[in-house]
Amino acid sequence: MRRVAISSWATSRFAKDAKMSLLELACEPCAEILRRSGKEIDAVLFSSCATDQYSSAIISEMLGIYPKVSHRIDNLCNSGTNAVASAFSMIASGLCDTALVVGAEKADSPGSKLLWDITRGSFMFPVHWAAIFAKAHMRRHGTTEEQMASVSVKNHRNAAKNPLALFRKQVSLEEVMNSKKIADPIKLLDCSSPCDGASAVLLVSEEKAKKLDGPVWIKGIGQQTNSASFANATGDLTTVEAARRAARDAFEMSRTKPSQIDIAELHDAFTILEILAYEDLGFAKKGKGGRFVDQQEIAINTRGGIIGCGHPVGTTGVAQVAEVASQLAGKAGKRQVKGCKTGLVHNLAAAGSSATVIIMGA
Amino acid sequence: MRRVAISSWATSRFAKDAKMSLLELACEPCAEILRRSGKEIDAVLFSSCATDQYSSAIISEMLGIYPKVSHRIDNLCNSGTNAVASAFSMIASGLCDTALVVGAEKADSPGSKLLWDITRGSFMFPVHWAAIFAKAHMRRHGTTEEQMASVSVKNHRNAAKNPLALFRKQVSLEEVMNSKKIADPIKLLDCSSPCDGASAVLLVSEEKAKKLDGPVWIKGIGQQTNSASFANATGDLTTVEAARRAARDAFEMSRTKPSQIDIAELHDAFTILEILAYEDLGFAKKGKGGRFVDQQEIAINTRGGIIGCGHPVGTTGVAQVAEVASQLAGKAGKRQVKGCKTGLVHNLAAAGSSATVIIMGA
Numbered sequence: 001m002r003r004v005a006i007s008s009w010a011t012s013r014f015a016k017d018a019k020m021s022l023l024e025l026a027c028e029p030c031a032e033i034l035r036r037s038g039k040e041i042d043a044v045l046f047s048s049c050a051t052d053q054y055s056s057a058i059i060s061e062m063l064g065i066y067p068k069v070s071h072r073i074d075n076l077c078n079s080g081t082n083a084v085a086s087a088f089s090m091i092a093s094g095l096c097d098t099a100l101v102v103g104a105e106k107a108d109s110p111g112s113k114l115l116w117d118i119t120r121g122s123f124m125f126p127v128h129w130a131a132i133f134a135k136a137h138m139r140r141h142g143t144t145e146e147q148m149a150s151v152s153v154k155n156h157r158n159a160a161k162n163p164l165a166l167f168r169k170q171v172s173l174e175e176v177m178n179s180k181k182i183a184d185p186i187k188l189l190d191c192s193s194p195c196d197g198a199s200a201v202l203l204v205s206e207e208k209a210k211k212l213d214g215p216v217w218i219k220g221i222g223q224q225t226n227s228a229s230f231a232n233a234t235g236d237l238t239t240v241e242a243a244r245r246a247a248r249d250a251f252e253m254s255r256t257k258p259s260q261i262d263i264a265e266l267h268d269a270f271t272i273l274e275i276l277a278y279e280d281l282g283f284a285k286k287g288k289g290g291r292f293v294d295q296q297e298i299a300i301n302t303r304g305g306i307i308g309c310g311h312p313v314g315t316t317g318v319a320q321v322a323e324v325a326s327q328l329a330g331k332a333g334k335r336q337v338k339g340c341k342t343g344l345v346h347n348l349a350a351a352g353s354s355a356t357v358i359i360m361g362a
Numbered sequence: 363m364r365r366v367a368i369s370s371w372a373t374s375r376f377a378k379d380a381k382m383s384l385l386e387l388a389c390e391p392c393a394e395i396l397r398r399s400g401k402e403i404d405a406v407l408f409s410s411c412a413t414d415q416y417s418s419a420i421i422s423e424m425l426g427i428y429p430k431v432s433h434r435i436d437n438l439c440n441s442g443t444n445a446v447a448s449a450f451s452m453i454a455s456g457l458c459d460t461a462l463v464v465g466a467e468k469a470d471s472p473g474s475k476l477l478w479d480i481t482r483g484s485f486m487f488p489v490h491w492a493a494i495f496a497k498a499h500m501r502r503h504g505t506t507e508e509q510m511a512s513v514s515v516k517n518h519r520n521a522a523k524n525p526l527a528l529f530r531k532q533v534s535l536e537e538v539m540n541s542k543k544i545a546d547p548i549k550l551l552d553c554s555s556p557c558d559g560a561s562a563v564l565l566v567s568e569e570k571a572k573k574l575d576g577p578v579w580i581k582g583i584g585q586q587t588n589s590a591s592f593a594n595a596t597g598d599l600t601t602v603e604a605a606r607r608a609a610r611d612a613f614e615m616s617r618t619k620p621s622q623i624d625i626a627e628l629h630d631a632f633t634i635l636e637i638l639a640y641e642d643l644g645f646a647k648k649g650k651g652g653r654f655v656d657q658q659e660i661a662i663n664t665r666g667g668i669i670g671c672g673h674p675v676g677t678t679g680v681a682q683v684a685e686v687a688s689q690l691a692g693k694a695g696k697r698q699v700k701g702c703k704t705g706l707v708h709n710l711a712a713a714g715s716s717a718t719v720i721i722m723g724a
Contacts, residue, residue: 082433092457095450225432
């Protein structure tokens with residue numbers, strides 16, 4: 001298998017209303033990448049839940065490029081990393097030498113209601129299953145509302161350093177704890193928020209990467225779809241089984257261990273999900289996730305996570321990959337984590353029913 | 363690169379109203395493949411222009427399978443072969459060992475109007491650009507309306523032998539010529555018709571294929587996106603430039619020549635497109651496509667093509683691949699072409715602005 005690297009990345013400012021169409025939004029980070037890396041693009045993979053037809057070809061047209069491959073990929077919140085994994089395989093297989101992955105979404109994108117899943121009954125909003133996960137973890141492992149709130153405090157603190165984040169204001173533990181209860185025990189500041197945003201990454205073949213200064217290699221990819229329905233997603237409500245399997249495969253493929261990860265983007269659509277991720281990825285022992293929030297070993301959600309940055313659904317996975325790539329390349333500016341060598345991205349879809357884990361290295 | 367084979371395929375009956383939901387429709391051919399080949403599926407790639415969210419995961423759930431990868435792929439009429447090419451690269455790269463590609467579409471799918479393309483002016487229906495291509499070819503190369511009509515006669519004749527086709531009745535040259543004029547010189551029977559339909563193919567790794575009796579290998583893939591707008595799709599209205607490039611790459615990758623092709627599925631959404639394809643693929647010399655319709659060297663559109671089978675947009679590319687695979691495996695039943703060894707699939711999207719060519723061999 002040919003090795004594949006990430007050679008360039010760009011992310012737009014996430015905003016409640018970016019005053020741009022979906023496709024204009026998508027073109028913004030792509031144009032920045034093309035300015036840096038040129039227009040030789042073999043594939044344009046567009047990650048979005050928007051229902052526009054033929055959008056990848058329109059984006060290519062707007063950018064003035066003529067890729068071999070262009071299509072849109074959709075798998076809800078997990079679309080972005082699916083597109084990155086697909087681009088990886090197109091290059092690793094030799095079908096392409098360069099692939100531009102772009103995620104873009106508007107705040108009013110479909111996918112915020114989980115209408116398809118009759119096993120959810122009337123619990124159609126993701127916050128309902130977040131509440132179920134949280135209650136199960138609290139009951140079984142003694143995780144506290146304050147520990148969950150601490151995830152929000154940390155990610156808002158990180159977002160305050162990220163000029164592209166939707167939320168630039170730090171919040172205190174008290175503010176999170178006193179924010180409006182949405183679905184007990186989940187409060188407003190435990191939740192991410194849909195928004196407008198776009199992000200793009202350029203993947204290149206080993207041959208092309210070797211000519212670059214310090215490429216970031218994709219070393220392992222794991223993916224798992226357990227279910228489309230909450231009722232079948234996991235047999236144990238204190239874990240996201242799909243993420244455990246995806247992590248196992250990604251660690252095996254990359255020949256790394258959880259203890260080698262220096263930096264990670266975790267899927268914190270709700271604070272409880274970051275705590276589950278600590279355990280599912282093997283960073284913390286089962287049940288100890290709540291106490292892991294304040295650790296200093298691994299730099300987690302340095303861009304501010306989904307809670308701090310906002311959650312443009314199809315964009316999120318791409319933006320996570322862009323953040324880890326920029327950190328591993330030592331180009332993360334004011335929020336640069338010193339000496340990070342190995343990074344991980346953890347991306348979920350609806351109720352943790354599917355997951356992608358990507359491991360990258362400088 | 364690992365070699366990749368097609369080990370199983372199934373297609374539903376194409377109908378104006380199949381009385382099934384999109385996802386039920388999608389499951390039908392998949393269930394047939396799983397009965398034959400078992401439930402070890404690493405990827406489910408769903409090709410459709412329908413706007414349902416998270417549909418690949420729901421299909422997996424309905425089938426009772428737990429793939430690593432599941433996502434939907436959309437690129438209008440060219441979605442199906444994009445999904446096959448993507449599945450190919452996932453296996454060739456080693457990320458997956460098996461990939462189920464399923465296309466499904468309802469007759470009322472979006473994508474029949476080309477709303478995004480302002481360069482089309484008020485010509486929003488595909489028949490308008492078919493008329494432009496036809497007039498240009500008639501003017502430049504003397505192609506006749508009768509030659510175009512002959513494509514319809516041939517493909518309806520083939521469809522009459524295909525129990526799954528939408529149209530099972532042969533038509534005469536006179537019937538085509540006298541059918542209602544839609545956009546001069548295109549008549550009703552020069553056009554394909556949207557319908558309900560689903561098709562699925564199972565791709566497997568070289569290791570798995572070697573244990574099978576007579577697998578069908580994917581030998582070459584070429585893809586090209588020239589534009590999303592008709593105005594920029596081609597500099598010469600008598601050729602589909604994207605198809606020429608896709609064909610060049612597919613022939614090069616498979617180390618075959620047009621003269622070696624025994625059987626081909628060509629994208630005959632309109633009769634003129636099949637005539638252009640003869641030339642774009644190198645079967646006929648430039649300008650001689652009209653006179654190539656009645657040749658006997660290559661078996662073309664044996665299932666009845668898009669004109670005879672109907673055109674469920676996201677399904678078509680998959681159904682084309684399924685037909686060529688079944689022929690090369692010697693399992694095409696009553697319409698089996700004797701002694702065919704090398705086959706080709708040619709799939710276009712809107713105005714020939716993008717194209718995929720896949721070459722397969724027994």
